[in-house]
Amino acid sequence: GIAACIFDLDGVIVDTAVYHFKAWKRLANELGFNFTAAQNEKLKGVSRVRSLELILEWGGIQKSAAEQQELATRKNEWYVDMVHHMTPEEILPGAKELLESLRAAGIKTALGSASKNARVILEKVDILSLFDVVVDGNMVAASKPDPEVFLKGAEALGVAPERCVVFEDAIAGVEAGKAGGMKVVGIGEKDVLHEADLVVSGLHEIDLQTLTNLYNSK
Ligand code: G6P
Ligand code: MG
Numbered sequence: 001g002i003a004a005c006i007f008d009l010d011g012v013i014v015d016t017a018v019y020h021f022k023a024w025k026r027l028a029n030e031l032g033f034n035f036t037a038a039q040n041e042k043l044k045g046v047s048r049v050r051s052l053e054l055i056l057e058w059g060g061i062q063k064s065a066a067e068q069q070e071l072a073t074r075k076n077e078w079y080v081d082m083v084h085h086m087t088p089e090e091i092l093p094g095a096k097e098l099l100e101s102l103r104a105a106g107i108k109t110a111l112g113s114a115s116k117n118a119r120v121i122l123e124k125v126d127i128l129s130l131f132d133v134v135v136d137g138n139m140v141a142a143s144k145p146d147p148e149v150f151l152k153g154a155e156a157l158g159v160a161p162e163r164c165v166v167f168e169d170a171i172a173g174v175e176a177g178k179a180g181g182m183k184v185v186g187i188g189e190k191d192v193l194h195e196a197d198l199v200v201s202g203l204h205e206i207d208l209q210t211l212t213n214l215y216n217s218k
Pocket of ligand 1: 010020043045047051118
């Protein structure tokens with residue numbers, strides 16, 4: 001049966017996209033252009049440096065590598081300030097319950113996130129202890145849709161990828177899980193996350209029976 005579940009962070013366990021949006025918007029505005037919610041959607045699962053490249057492209061401005069470094073750092077400082085005020089009430093519905101029931105059933109848990117701030121966020125919402133392993137943006141070279149982050153998680157848990165289920169809200173993340181040979185549960189909409197083996201609106205829709213059925217399905 002299933003030996004491990006690997007979770008994305010942003011959009012699966014907590015909704016930090018709102019904070020990323022505020023920080024990127026502030027940066028864009030300081031640079032003299034706007035940044036929309038629709039653009040923010042496109043940055044889900046995308047690394048910090050790549051997000052900045054896209055934003056500068058959308059704003060139609062060019063910056064040197066050194067300036068980009070400085071801008072990314074500035075954005076991250078605002079983001080980290082907001083994240084430091086996060087509380088356990090911000091855990092998305094069903095996330096904590098699912099992690100606890102996996103624990104009780106002897107199924108291992110890992111976090112697989114592109115965020116370099118993943119660990120501090122888990123600490124702030126007081127859920128870090130429910131993860132056996134945390135793989136974050138500081139530990140991977142290749143971004144999703146490359147499966148590296150999830151394969152590292154499986155390896156650290158000592159579990160074969162085939163026996164892992166990944167939970168992801170981003171298209172690139174769903175692709176990463178599939179590329180790693182794992183079952184993938186998409187969090188969001190079916191017509192967007194069409195590569196996922198199952199799509200639900202949130203972790204509150206998932207229980208052990210759902211996972212067993214998913215694992216036994218082709
Ligand atoms: C997640 C989010 C992205 C974010 C990335 C890096 O994948 O969905 O929006 O850009 O993490 O986050 P960081 O905290 O390292 O800037
Ligand atoms: Mg995500």
